[in-house]
Amino acid sequence: MEEQKISVWGSVRFWRNTAVWVTGFAVLLLIWLSLDTIPQISAGTIEDLENGVTKRVPSAAVINYEIGYELDNKRKTEIPIIGGKQMFFGRNDYSEEEATELVSHGKMTVQSKNCMNCHTLLGNGAYYAPDLTKSWLDPAWSETGPYRPMTGKATTEEAMAEFLQHPNKYPTHARMMPDLGITPDEAIAVVAFLKHMSSIDTNGFPRNFNKIKGAVNAK
Amino acid sequence: MLSRVMNVQYESQKLAINYFQVALILFGAQLLFGLTTAIQYLYPQFLFGIIDFSVGRMVHLNAMIVWLLYAMIGSVYWLLPDETGIETVGIKIGRLLFYILTLAVTIVVVVYLVVQVGPGNAMSRWLIHEGREYIEAPRWADIGIVVVVLGFLGNVFATAFKGKRTGIVTVLMIDLLALAGLYLAGMFYTKNVSVDQFWWWWVIHLWVEATWEVYVAAVIGYGLIKTIGANRKIIEMWIWIEVAMLFGSGILGIGHHYFWIGTPEYWLEIGALFSALEPVPLLGMFVHVIYDWGKQAGKRTPMTNTPAFSWFVVTTFGNFLGAGVWGFMHTLPQINLYTHGTQWTAAHGHLAFYGAYVAALIGMMYIGLQGKYGLKEMRMTASAKWGITLLTGGVLGMTMALTIAGYVQTFIERGQWGATWQGYFVGQNSPWMIQAYGWRLAMGVVTILGFVFLMKDMMTIARTAQRENLKTESTATATA
Amino acid sequence: MEYLEISSFFTIFVTGALVILLGAAYVSVYSFVKIHYLPSWAMPAAYIFWILQTYSLYVLSVHLKINPFTQKVLLAAMVGYLIIPHIVYFLVKRTHEAVEH
Numbered sequence: 001m002e003e004q005k006i007s008v009w010g011s012v013r014f015w016r017n018t019a020v021w022v023t024g025f026a027v028l029l030l031i032w033l034s035l036d037t038i039p040q041i042s043a044g045t046i047e048d049l050e051n052g053v054t055k056r057v058p059s060a061a062v063i064n065y066e067i068g069y070e071l072d073n074k075r076k077t078e079i080p081i082i083g084g085k086q087m088f089f090g091r092n093d094y095s096e097e098e099a100t101e102l103v104s105h106g107k108m109t110v111q112s113k114n115c116m117n118c119h120t121l122l123g124n125g126a127y128y129a130p131d132l133t134k135s136w137l138d139p140a141w142s143e144t145g146p147y148r149p150m151t152g153k154a155t156t157e158e159a160m161a162e163f164l165q166h167p168n169k170y171p172t173h174a175r176m177m178p179d180l181g182i183t184p185d186e187a188i189a190v191v192a193f194l195k196h197m198s199s200i201d202t203n204g205f206p207r208n209f210n211k212i213k214g215a216v217n218a219k
Numbered sequence: 220m221l222s223r224v225m226n227v228q229y230e231s232q233k234l235a236i237n238y239f240q241v242a243l244i245l246f247g248a249q250l251l252f253g254l255t256t257a258i259q260y261l262y263p264q265f266l267f268g269i270i271d272f273s274v275g276r277m278v279h280l281n282a283m284i285v286w287l288l289y290a291m292i293g294s295v296y297w298l299l300p301d302e303t304g305i306e307t308v309g310i311k312i313g314r315l316l317f318y319i320l321t322l323a324v325t326i327v328v329v330v331y332l333v334v335q336v337g338p339g340n341a342m343s344r345w346l347i348h349e350g351r352e353y354i355e356a357p358r359w360a361d362i363g364i365v366v367v368v369l370g371f372l373g374n375v376f377a378t379a380f381k382g383k384r385t386g387i388v389t390v391l392m393i394d395l396l397a398l399a400g401l402y403l404a405g406m407f408y409t410k411n412v413s414v415d416q417f418w419w420w421w422v423i424h425l426w427v428e429a430t431w432e433v434y435v436a437a438v439i440g441y442g443l444i445k446t447i448g449a450n451r452k453i454i455e456m457w458i459w460i461e462v463a464m465l466f467g468s469g470i471l472g473i474g475h476h477y478f479w480i481g482t483p484e485y486w487l488e489i490g491a492l493f494s495a496l497e498p499v500p501l502l503g504m505f506v507h508v509i510y511d512w513g514k515q516a517g518k519r520t521p522m523t524n525t526p527a528f529s530w531f532v533v534t535t536f537g538n539f540l541g542a543g544v545w546g547f548m549h550t551l552p553q554i555n556l557y558t559h560g561t562q563w564t565a566a567h568g569h570l571a572f573y574g575a576y577v578a579a580l581i582g583m584m585y586i587g588l589q590g591k592y593g594l595k596e597m598r599m600t601a602s603a604k605w606g607i608t609l610l611t612g613g614v615l616g617m618t619m620a621l622t623i624a625g626y627v628q629t630f631i632e633r634g635q636w637g638a639t640w641q642g643y644f645v646g647q648n649s650p651w652m653i654q655a656y657g658w659r660l661a662m663g664v665v666t667i668l669g670f671v672f673l674m675k676d677m678m679t680i681a682r683t684a685q686r687e688n689l690k691t692e693s694t695a696t697a698t699a
Numbered sequence: 700m701e702y703l704e705i706s707s708f709f710t711i712f713v714t715g716a717l718v719i720l721l722g723a724a725y726v727s728v729y730s731f732v733k734i735h736y737l738p739s740w741a742m743p744a745a746y747i748f749w750i751l752q753t754y755s756l757y758v759l760s761v762h763l764k765i766n767p768f769t770q771k772v773l774l775a776a777m778v779g780y781l782i783i784p785h786i787v788y789f790l791v792k793r794t795h796e797a798v799e800h
Contacts, residue, residue: 018459023467057414108340114348183338487700
């Protein structure tokens, strides 16, 4: 620029450089934070579960265990607690691979059936139907809740699987869930996905859950 | 002479007009499916089993994203010859890509509406939809979009290097490259839902709260030069200042999406800090608009395109209210823990998208219209006034209604009932909630009326302006 | 994170909105006086808006039960907010002067 000297505030070049530096710095910071976050949210292993190592996202094999949601006094938020072994569709010996495939099949089904455009997953999605983040732990599906007697099933997983396959047989609200042609295999996989999702440490979202009577607590 | 012949000398600008036309059709589709879903909130049996809420909402969101992208690509094709002084390089390929993209979009929408859902396997993801909010497009379409965008970027870069590369074009080049690159972050399957949403936000947030914002800042800069004859040097300097402020706060503002998806706790602080900074660039624009307006009022420079300028004003205020005020109201993690995933988000989303993007791009379309018929001056017509008033009023009304819904939902479902399923249904059945949904529907109808006026105006404003220009000319000759 | 009172929700949303709206009022009055669209005696009104904004943020932070450290950060942010319009106006003026003389 061969013009006369002007103050730095009026210089295009100064502001262009500022923009480049600020953006560059923000991008580098984001990349650095992402490199720290990704390992922290990668799934744990079955050994972690056996040895009681807490992971933000546990191994899919967590479906073999009881899951609770309790107040952590230090963090002052509710966090998932992994308890003792628990039957899931009559088994509690899913191997790591088997469980991972099952949960993945569930996730694929959740995507294919477009669940997220009515429900929310981890609080993201549509607001036309209940949040699914901790649905596995929801009092409505527990022993004392209304859904087990409605479907005539004895366990949460069976009640959920039955509901998913025949939603129009069990109207829970005027806003009914449509029949999405979910097969028995897909239903089991979706329930596994939901159970696994409830074991993710979401920094206490959703809030106030454990104050409600009937909410699932481990131990 | 009243003519419907295009008065555009550049092929690039003719292509821009085509992009705008398809954008408007998709805008109509967005409103239509917004209407069906709004009705379903009140009458769940409406179209149940035919076009379920999930399908309608997917089309509502996707039509919006795609029409905004169409209008964005169109705006670039429009301003490129003006800025560089030459015809866009490779415009024939650009036109071919336009037809390919439009065909692909049509197929995707038809499949959404006809096939709707598939079995839980990879095939569904590749051929039907991906089932991830906002970026539902099936994988084959993702790849197609990348190819089309690469072609578009090729056009922009080749033209900029061959012709005059202004500051506005430079910002757009970098920004569009980032925008296209970010799309790749949403193009793979992962078994881990937390990792899935982590990368998903890279696309959504870094588009909507970073690269799109910068894109709009650059395009409005061009618009202000065109409509009120703003000084180019000041505009370009300010675009760089805006880039610094928008990227400085917006990129790490992604933290407010990483509060509750399984990501570590430090995102709570980062998200809170940078979201609190996000209104700063909006306030910066505010001060600048006031300053310019003060200067303008003194000079009385004639405005050459009042509808476009009015839409740019709506953008400044709409962006400030929608993104700034409605964003800050529920962004701090302490309160977001209760509001996340409620109608609050819907309230914020409606006003923010309208204010930041819809208004700005409609402004660009008016500039396109003016140029298409080679009009020196274009004034507000009655339909233009009705259009801008009803659209803005309708969206504001929907936002108000959804804000009440969000408040009631937060209070009952999250506060009293601990975010349980029962709490969800108790909240939804509350008379306050139902009334709010009713008002949202009514205001949605107002918005659609505004769209009808807008369409009517876009089809007739040029003729009206030509007729008036003729009248003034003939009076001038008569007095002479 | 502390549990919030449900009775705080309304206050939280209103003060949250006020923080930004009063901020805009402060910034607009300040700029309008600067470009001589408003008389200079209106300037104290701008600073009154800033004081009200700071008060809103204080009320908000109390109802959000944020920790003392964050509270200090917010107060620092308000001092920053006091200065920002001055800086932005200074920049607008300088960038315009650089071109227009």
